[in-house]
Amino acid sequence: MTNTKQFTASPENKSKARKYRGIAIIVWFLAMVGQVVAILKLLHKDQLTWLLVAIGLILALAITGSILWKKANRLDPASEKDKFKFFVQNQLGAILGVLAFLPLVIFIFTNKNMDKKSKGIAGTVAIVALLIAGATGIDLNPASIENYTEEINKQTSTLKTLNHNTDAVFWTKAGHKYHIYKDCQHIKGRESISNGSVKQSWEQKGISELCKTCEKRARK
Numbered sequence: 001m002t003n004t005k006q007f008t009a010s011p012e013n014k015s016k017a018r019k020y021r022g023i024a025i026i027v028w029f030l031a032m033v034g035q036v037v038a039i040l041k042l043l044h045k046d047q048l049t050w051l052l053v054a055i056g057l058i059l060a061l062a063i064t065g066s067i068l069w070k071k072a073n074r075l076d077p078a079s080e081k082d083k084f085k086f087f088v089q090n091q092l093g094a095i096l097g098v099l100a101f102l103p104l105v106i107f108i109f110t111n112k113n114m115d116k117k118s119k120g121i122a123g124t125v126a127i128v129a130l131l132i133a134g135a136t137g138i139d140l141n142p143a144s145i146e147n148y149t150e151e152i153n154k155q156t157s158t159l160k161t162l163n164h165n166t167d168a169v170f171w172t173k174a175g176h177k178y179h180i181y182k183d184c185q186h187i188k189g190r191e192s193i194s195n196g197s198v199k200q201s202w203e204q205k206g207i208s209e210l211c212k213t214c215e216k217r218a219r220k
Contacts, residue, residue, distance in 0.1 A: 005156065007148035009076040010203045017076035024068040024093075031061035031100040039107050048118045052125055055104075059129040062100045066093030066137040075206065077143035086144065093137025101130035148202060155210065156198045162218035167197045171207050178207050180214040 009017070038054040069092060078089045088095075105126045108119060156167050162180065169178040172190045178201040179187055187193055194204070201207040 005149065005152055005197075005199045007077075007145050007152055007199070008203060013075040013203065013206065017072040020068045020072035020075070024065040024072070027061050027065040027068070028096045028100070031058045031065065031096075034058040034061065035100055035104050038104055042107060042111055042113065048122060051122050055101075055122075055126055055129050058100055058104075059133055062093075062097045062133040063136045066097060066133075069093045069137075070139060073139070074143050077145055077148060079145045080147075086142070090139045090142035091137070093139070094134050095137070097133030097135075097137040098130055100133055101126055105130060151208065152199050152202055155208070159198055159210065162215065167199075168195065169198055169201055169210075170195045171201050171205055173205075175205075176207060177209045177211045179211045180218050184211060184214050184217075186211060186213060 034054060034057055038051060041050060073090055078086045080086050105123065108123045108126055159169065160167055169180060170182045170187060171178045171194050172187050173192050175187065178198065182193060
């Protein structure tokens with residue numbers, strides 16, 4: 001189709017995505033460092049309480065990294081054309097979440113310096129943390145360039161039907177929906193009202209939903 005609009009992340013969103021990914025990598029690295037420290041502490045027969053605190057901190061870091069990584073993928077998604085890259089980029093949080101705990105879990109259960117009770121408590125907590133970190137990192141509905149492109153064209157077609165065959169919408173900096181009418185009650189009088197196409201609202205602001213009030217008004 002000659003009218004098909006291909007989604008392309010804006011330079012601003014690409015920059016934000018790089019920032020989020022950079023922070024996520026640093027946070028995941030700290031989680032791995034925390035795991036190494038925890039293993040080294042176990043070698044010196046340190047207390048169970050300390051180990052449980054370390055597991056909690058590692059889990060918090062793993063979850064934070066996954067959240068930031070998912071935000072980056074929403075702003076600058078991968079293409080489904082390269083299946084391997086698409087899978088790794090979207091499920092990296094789950095992979096690293098598991099790796100942040102798996103060596104520690106193995107070490108706890110094979111550590112001869114720990115008594116049976118401590119090993120049972122620490123091992124159980126570590127396994128639960130591993131499962132939580134892995135589950136948090138999984139993206140069951142990953143964004144992709146193809147999905148965004150399909151949705152943009154679908155919404156553009158709907159908008160043109162409602163708006164006299166015109167692809168023109170309005171949105172605000174803090175808003176989460178685009179509007180057909182600049183005088184819509186939800187944005188009327190607001191400062192910095194932007195305008196453009198549906199595609200631009202997706203690429204520049206990440207807005208992907210039409211205002212229901214504007215939709216009802218257009219259908220009358």
